[in-house]
Amino acid sequence: MSEMVSLLEPLIPALRRYARSFAKDKSTADDLVQDTLEHAVSRWYQRRADGDARAWVFSILHNLAISGIRQAARRGQHLPLDDAHESDVAVRFAQEDGLRRRDILTALSQLPEDQRSILLLVSVEDMSYAQVAGILDVPIGTVMSRLARARSRLRKLMEDGSPVASGRPQLRRIQ
Amino acid sequence: MTYSPPITEDDLHGYVDHLLDPTRRAAVQDYLGTHPDVAARIAAYERQRDSLRSALRPIAEEPIPPQLNLRHIVEQQRRDWGVPWRSMAAAVLLLVLGGTGGWGLRGAIVPLSDIHGIAALAQEAAYTYNTYGSDPTHPVEFGAADKARLVSWISGRLGQTISIPDLAASGYRFMGGRLVATPNGPAGLLMYDNASGQHLAVLVRPMKIDKDTRMSNHSFGDVRGFAWSSKGMGFSVVATAPADLLHPIANEVRRQEERI
Numbered sequence: 001m002s003e004m005v006s007l008l009e010p011l012i013p014a015l016r017r018y019a020r021s022f023a024k025d026k027s028t029a030d031d032l033v034q035d036t037l038e039h040a041v042s043r044w045y046q047r048r049a050d051g052d053a054r055a056w057v058f059s060i061l062h063n064l065a066i067s068g069i070r071q072a073a074r075r076g077q078h079l080p081l082d083d084a085h086e087s088d089v090a091v092r093f094a095q096e097d098g099l100r101r102r103d104i105l106t107a108l109s110q111l112p113e114d115q116r117s118i119l120l121l122v123s124v125e126d127m128s129y130a131q132v133a134g135i136l137d138v139p140i141g142t143v144m145s146r147l148a149r150a151r152s153r154l155r156k157l158m159e160d161g162s163p164v165a166s167g168r169p170q171l172r173r174i175q
Numbered sequence: 176m177t178y179s180p181p182i183t184e185d186d187l188h189g190y191v192d193h194l195l196d197p198t199r200r201a202a203v204q205d206y207l208g209t210h211p212d213v214a215a216r217i218a219a220y221e222r223q224r225d226s227l228r229s230a231l232r233p234i235a236e237e238p239i240p241p242q243l244n245l246r247h248i249v250e251q252q253r254r255d256w257g258v259p260w261r262s263m264a265a266a267v268l269l270l271v272l273g274g275t276g277g278w279g280l281r282g283a284i285v286p287l288s289d290i291h292g293i294a295a296l297a298q299e300a301a302y303t304y305n306t307y308g309s310d311p312t313h314p315v316e317f318g319a320a321d322k323a324r325l326v327s328w329i330s331g332r333l334g335q336t337i338s339i340p341d342l343a344a345s346g347y348r349f350m351g352g353r354l355v356a357t358p359n360g361p362a363g364l365l366m367y368d369n370a371s372g373q374h375l376a377v378l379v380r381p382m383k384i385d386k387d388t389r390m391s392n393h394s395f396g397d398v399r400g401f402a403w404s405s406k407g408m409g410f411s412v413v414a415t416a417p418a419d420l421l422h423p424i425a426n427e428v429r430r431q432e433e434r435i
Binding site for chain 2: 003004008009012014016033034041045103104119120123124128129144147151154158
């Protein structure tokens with residue numbers, strides 16, 4: 001058990017950070033992390049013994065988040081991660097900071113969820129492309145093409161401050 | 176000059192994410208030196224990465240709220256597991272009062288080739304437990320989720336169908352197992368752990384002699400065990416737990432095996 005605690009505990013700050021991109025507020029994000037830790041503790045011995053505990057725990061969080069979104073969608077609720085809620089995401093990320101931080105986080109919130117997850121796992125959580133492919137259960141080629149789209153769109157958003165056409169209606173960001 | 180494959184978009188992202196080996200990194204650097212448009216784009220991506228990391232760092236630096244205290248979560252699950260420690264302790268006491276019985280195989284470690292039958296099984300179990308029970312990363316080869324594959328693997332190699340005892344009522348959860356080698360042929364090792372993460376193992380293999388023996392206790396260093404055989408199959412239940420705690424568990428394994 002001490003081995004389990006010593007492997008899981010150091011991951012909690014990063015799990016909280018990643019969960020924040022899925023939830024509408026801090027307490028919902030922490031609920032998601034709590035669910036993740038409960039799953040991880042109860043399935044600790046079912047993971048592949050030679051596996052990567054960090055990627056395994058992130059994949060639990062990711063799957064819980066995505067299944068939560070799907071359930072909400074089935075119940076006809078608003079999708080917390082979708083573009084319609086991008087202003088929430090921005091506010092949630094940018095409560096106590098300067099314009100620059102707000103800018104990057106506002107732009108991040110305007111990315112579709114699948115691109116945002118990949119960008120965060122790679123750029124912030126230091127996952128390899130293969131780890132990200134495992135966590136999201138998609139081919140590595142898909143990871144690379146979504147990462148390229150995410151960076152290109154984020155650059156455009158940062159440069160001209162206007163949303164980039166994504167095939168879905170977008171709210172214009174108000175400076 | 177050595178051949179260098181053309182620079183790909185993937186290389187450019189690998190460069191931003193510091194995932195390239197030094198040779199490839201140098202090749203991308205050369206390329207960027209002669210392609211200012213691409214270099215501007217990559218510089219923008221590097222700024223993105225830096226801004227994202229610094230913008231999100233404060234979240235990871237927040238104090239962890241109590242609901243995410245891992246020790247509380249483990250404690251809660253242990254309670255949910257409903258381990259009847261108190262009633263188990265009472266049962267152990269009764270058994271101790273009733274005497275442990277059997278004959279003892281204490282301490283003396285002699286070469287494996289000089290011991291036979293149930294004594295050999297007991298020592299094999301202790302050795303196996305010492306190796307795998309203390310392994311922090313690979314205590315089992317097949318986890319509980321692969322129980323069916325594990326059973327068919329071990330049964331196939333032993334030439335006898337084995338069953339996995341359920342020790343949940345004794346507070347031990349099945350983790351998985353593996354096939355192990357002994358001087359007397361292959362054996363199945365089944366691993367369990369309790370809520371405190373302490374391991375318990377059951378070693379099972381066919382017996383050439385001592386095909387039906389009563390239960391005996393043995394100890395090798397810190398490892399204690401109870402071994403017996405029935406209808407040609409030998410069993411040894413081993414752990415670092417005290418003998419009075421282990422004995423009722425061994426009885427429970429025997430009871431479940433006899434039923435089959």
